[in-house]
Amino acid sequence: MGAAVTVRTGTVDAHHHVWDLSVRDQDWITGPELAPLRRNFTVEDLEPEARAVGVSRTVLVQTVTVAEETPEFLALAEAHHLIGAVVGWTDLTSPDVADELARLRELPGGRYLKGIRHQVQGEPDPEWLLREDVRRGLTAVAEAGLVYDLVVLPHQLPACVRAAEHHPELTFVLDHLGKPPIAAGEFEPWATGIHALAALPNTVCKLSGMVTEADPKGWRVGDLTRYSDTVLEAFGPGRLMFGSDWPVCTLVASYAEVADIAGQLTGKLSESEQEEIFADTATRVYGL
Numbered sequence: 001m002g003a004a005v006t007v008r009t010g011t012v013d014a015h016h017h018v019w020d021l022s023v024r025d026q027d028w029i030t031g032p033e034l035a036p037l038r039r040n041f042t043v044e045d046l047e048p049e050a051r052a053v054g055v056s057r058t059v060l061v062q063t064v065t066v067a068e069e070t071p072e073f074l075a076l077a078e079a080h081h082l083i084g085a086v087v088g089w090t091d092l093t094s095p096d097v098a099d100e101l102a103r104l105r106e107l108p109g110g111r112y113l114k115g116i117r118h119q120v121q122g123e124p125d126p127e128w129l130l131r132e133d134v135r136r137g138l139t140a141v142a143e144a145g146l147v148y149d150l151v152v153l154p155h156q157l158p159a160c161v162r163a164a165e166h167h168p169e170l171t172f173v174l175d176h177l178g179k180p181p182i183a184a185g186e187f188e189p190w191a192t193g194i195h196a197l198a199a200l201p202n203t204v205c206k207l208s209g210m211v212t213e214a215d216p217k218g219w220r221v222g223d224l225t226r227y228s229d230t231v232l233e234a235f236g237p238g239r240l241m242f243g244s245d246w247p248v249c250t251l252v253a254s255y256a257e258v259a260d261i262a263g264q265l266t267g268k269l270s271e272s273e274q275e276e277i278f279a280d281t282a283t284r285v286y287g288l
Contacts, residue, residue: 006053006256006263008274012084013050013058014282015175015208015243018042018076026063033216034251041247043080049246049255050082057084057288059243061149061175062117065089071107078109085286087115087149092137101144114286115173116141117149126156129163138163142170147204147285151175157193164200171202171285176209176245180227183215191230198234204285205235207262207277208243211253219252221264228265237266237273241282 019026020040029037050058060073060083070088077083086109090100104113120128128134141148150160150172157178164172174197180190197203210224231240242262249258266274282288 006260008259008263008278009054009056011053011055011242011259011278012282012288013055013244013246014241014286015061015206016046016058016246017061017063017248018046018073019063023072024064024066024069028064036251037247043076043082046246046255047080047082050244053256053259055082055259057283058082059085059087059114059282059286061087062089065119067091070104070113074104074107074109074112076109077112083112084288085114086112087117087147087286088113089118090116092116092118092141093131093133094137097137098140098143101140101146105144113146115147115149117151117175120150120152120156121179127159127162129156129159130166135163135166138167138170142167147171147173149173149175150178153179154181154190154193157190157197161193161196161200164197164203168200168202171204172197173285174203174205175243176213177205177207177227177231179209179213182210182213182223182227183219185223187226194230195234198231198239203235204239204241204281205231206243207231207240207265209245209248211249211258211261212245212251214252216252221261224261224265232266232269237269237276238281240277241285242278 018041062069073086073088077086090097104110138148148170152160214223244255244258246255266277
């Protein structure tokens with residue numbers, strides 16, 4: 001791809017990560033395809049790239065199911081003006097989850113905790129979100145005034161729908177469009193799941209993660225259009241938000257390219273609709 005840079009002042013990047021391998025391993029980075037990610041990625045690395053395309057604030061999202069990571073991320077948010085919110089991890093199945101959320105809010109940077117996420121995509125039970133202990137945890141997340149990020153695969157979308165129905169008081173944020181099988185060119189049952197989830201008013205979707213679901217050896221922007229158009233139709237701009245998924249995106253595209261692709265995929269929208277996707281939705285949902 002080319003190196004075109006689209007600058008959209010005031011953009012919010014609603015999804016990125018950082019990690020330091022000297023602090024802990026990222027055990028999901030395995031195999032030769034992910035080898036380029038096996039190094040440190042810091043806020044200092046991200047900031048010049050984000051600022052170059054007009055990003056003013058970001059949402060830092062958990063990477064591993066380790067309790068110590070969330071306090072570290074909160075401290076990073078306290079130290080870096082770029083980070084406006086943290087989506088952390090805590091054990092939803094713990095009977096003490098409400099107390100743990102309260103403790104996190106009292107830590108340095110605790111005011112930046114805006115959401116919780118768990119790697120549901122790695123759970124063998126497709127209805128993990130519907131377990132009684134998980135539902136108690138989701139209730140605690142809602143009572144703490146936080147949102148819940150969903151990182152799931154298409155076959156898990158029906159459980160997401162039921163979870164959102166069970167918890168109308170909780171906002172569910174779907175990461176990476178629910179990871180549609182773009183490389184395989186498959187559309188169903190993903191599209192049906194997207195429309196069912198979007199039919200619930202307490203759901204939001206991130207326009208993120210598409211480039212790494214496409215064919216890494218020969219994808220084009222046109223390969224993504226069918227999927228982005230589906231979430232645009234289902235959720236509408238007021239419930240969509242741009243996310244870079246940096247540094248994972250760097251496996252196939254630079255930060256500037258990902259921002260430019262998002263601009264191309266939403267180019268047919270009005271300026272105010274684009275403003276919702278690139279700033280307003282994330283600002284509202286994460287209380288930036």
